[in-house]
Amino acid sequence: DALEAVNDLGQVLKAKGDLDGAEVLLRKALEGSRETLGDRHPRTLESMLTLGSLLEEKGDLDGAEALLREALEGRRETLGDRHPSTLASIGSLGSLLQDQGDMDGAEALLREALEGNRETLGDRHPNTLILIFRLGSLLEEKGDLNGAEALLREALEACRETLGDRHENTLGSINNLGGLLKAKGDLDGAEALLREDLEGCRETLGDRHESTLGSIMGLGSLLEKKGDLAGAEALYREALEGRRETLGDRHPDTLISFSNLGSLLQDQGGLDGAEPLLRQALEGNRETLGDRHPDTLISIFRLGSLLEEKGDLNGAQALLRESVEAHRETFGSRHEGTL
Known part of the structure; x- marks a missing residue:
């Protein structure tokens, strides 16, 4: 009609x-x-x-x-409360409340939706698995890492059983659990999962797919945290090269890769190699986000700190003054970023 x-x-x-x-x-x-x-x-x-x-x-x-x-x-x-359409509505509203920052309201709804799906569809139904993941992600965001881990492990086990180890949803679950273990400080456990995820993405999606490049960055970040700076550098360079080829130099993900590699080189003492990367990141953030965007302010501070370390005190002073002034304008004089 x-x-x-x-x-x-x-x-x-x-x-x-x-x-x-x-x-x-x-x-x-x-x-x-x-x-x-x-x-x-x-x-x-x-x-x-x-x-x-x-x-x-x-x-x-x-x-x-x-x-x-x-x-x-x-x-x-x-x-009724257990109809599939009602349960879908409960889950949708819960996810929206999470996006709004109402974590307690979101949790109550997502728990209700998950309980209903378990009862009516079973623990291995795709809709149930989606809700297990959503609630796990919410608990992680709330800081309940143990509660989140139990759910993310359940989701991963179910994905392996029902979809296989190389399905995109399984790889996503592997990546999510790896990220959670990293947040909990279980770096070895996280590394095993993130390596499995990256290997799977390379096999199923190719080296230049955006998910593969994201997995490369994730594993690189973990290796950096573990102190394997050489391993992290190799991955950061691969991710940057791939993002420049597929996304261009001004895409937000590419700019993040410029910044991360630049900061890593700075930590390794490669100040001359770090400077052009951090300048590229700052220039791109200014062009695409503006001078007062939080990402731009981070880039200003990073480049200023690098110039200070190199002994270019005038260049460093100009950038660090700009950073302080921008933080005062944007966040106020008493914000922790300003202080």
Whole structure:
């Protein structure tokens, strides 16, 4: 019918990246569904979720939350708490609250969604595994690393059993657990997992895939933390070369690679090699993010510190003064970054 056609066209525009055009149509479809079908009709509730998802993608988290809450309330009333659609709504709202920083509210919803999926779908269903991972990530963000580890290990074990060791979801689970172990200080355990992830990404995706390059950076960071600076340097150089080839010199990921390699060379005493890399990172951040972006401020400070170490005190002073002034303007005189 006409409303369905409007909704479908809105989703096509969303998929094409025309979020403003999509919003106009999805709002029209929702309004029409409310008028003709009522607020609790399944199609109306689905329209709420579709528009809420769009608003979330546009960054209007408050607008998205209102719609996701209304849709969840409607599904609880009409379908019950354990219906698959209700459980999907619970999980979606939980993830949104996490993005908003409401960790306690998010945790309650994600636990409810996970419990419901375990009961109705089983522990190895893909939807259950997604929720295990989401809740694990939330607990990690909240600082409950032991709780997070138990869930991420369960997710990885299930992915290995159901998908195999080289499936993209399994590799993602390996990487996530490796990152958690790194955060807990289990560097050897983390290294084994991150090496397995990188090997799998190389085999299945190739050396220049963005996921492979991210895994290269992750393992390099771990080796740097373990003190294996030569091993870290080799990986950082490979990642930088790959990102320059595939993303260009001004992509945010490439700029991070410039900065990380530059800082590593500085730590190794390679000050002359570090300087052009840190200058490239700073120049790129100024161009793409502006002079007051936090990443730019970090680049200013890093280059200033390098110049100070090299004995270029005038150059260092200019950058460090700029860094202090920018922190005062952006964060205030009493912020820890300013002090």
